[in-house]
Amino acid sequence: MAEIKYRTELGGVDWAQMKETLAADDFDNGRTPEQLRESFEASYAAVVAHDGEKIVGTARALSDGVCNAYVIDVWTLSPYRRRGIARRMLETLEASLEGQHVYLFTEDVPDFYKRLGFKEHPTGMSKVVGAWLRKEA
Numbered sequence: 584m585a586e587i588k589y590r591t592e593l594g595g596v597d598w599a600q601m602k603e604t605l606a607a608d609d610f611d612n613g614r615t616p617e618q619l620r621e622s623f624e625a626s627y628a629a630v631v632a633h634d635g636e637k638i639v640g641t642a643r644a645l646s647d648g649v650c651n652a653y654v655i656d657v658w659t660l661s662p663y664r665r666r667g668i669a670r671r672m673l674e675t676l677e678a679s680l681e682g683q684h685v686y687l688f689t690e691d692v693p694d695f696y697k698r699l700g701f702k703e704h705p706t707g708m709s710k711v712v713g714a715w716l717r718k719e720a
């Protein structure tokens with residue numbers, strides 16, 4: 584494995600490759616490559632980790648730029664886990680979130696986020712408005 588690069592400029596990202604890689608790693612939530620691009624580009628901050636041209640990690644944050652942010656799409660490709668990639672991606676996002684309250688939801692890996700300084704909150708609430716993901720006609 585070459586040195587991992589943490590890209591925050593999204594211009595060169597191969598969204599079709601991201602979709603394929605997420606699906607193969609069982610972390611696909613149904614977005615098309617175009618919807619992946621839209622959601623990452625509309626984020627306040629985003630990072631895509633690359634090993635050469637291969638996508639090996641993602642993370643992004645939504646934010647009002649003042650006080651509240653929400654972190655999502657935190658993922659490291661399975662063979663690359665436990666080498667500090669997700670920690671580095673979160674640190675990269677946090678560099679642009681100084682002073683803000685950062686919220687996230689996790690069912691599976693609360694202990695991972697605790698390692699990064701997050702604390703559990705007792706009640707999170709959510710709903711999907713309409714059906715999941717807009718489907719273009």
Ligand SMILES: CC(C)(COP(=O)(O)OP(=O)(O)OC[C@H]1O[C@@H](n2cnc3c(N)ncnc32)[C@H](O)[C@@H]1OP(=O)(O)O)[C@@H](O)C(=O)NCCC(=O)NCCS
Nearest residue numbers: 657658659664665666667668669670688689692694695698
């Ligand atoms: C959770 C995930 C992003 C961690 O990625 P990673 O690149 O392996 O994480 P790192 O190597 O940067 O680990 C950072 C710290 O968390 C710890 N950690 C990593 N995975 C962990 C896990 N599953 N449970 C508990 N601790 C974990 C590491 O030991 C490390 O601790 P340290 O730096 O204090 O020694 C990765 O396992 C993943 O993509 N999982 C599937 C997708 C997912 O569940 N994403 C979260 C959605 S809410």
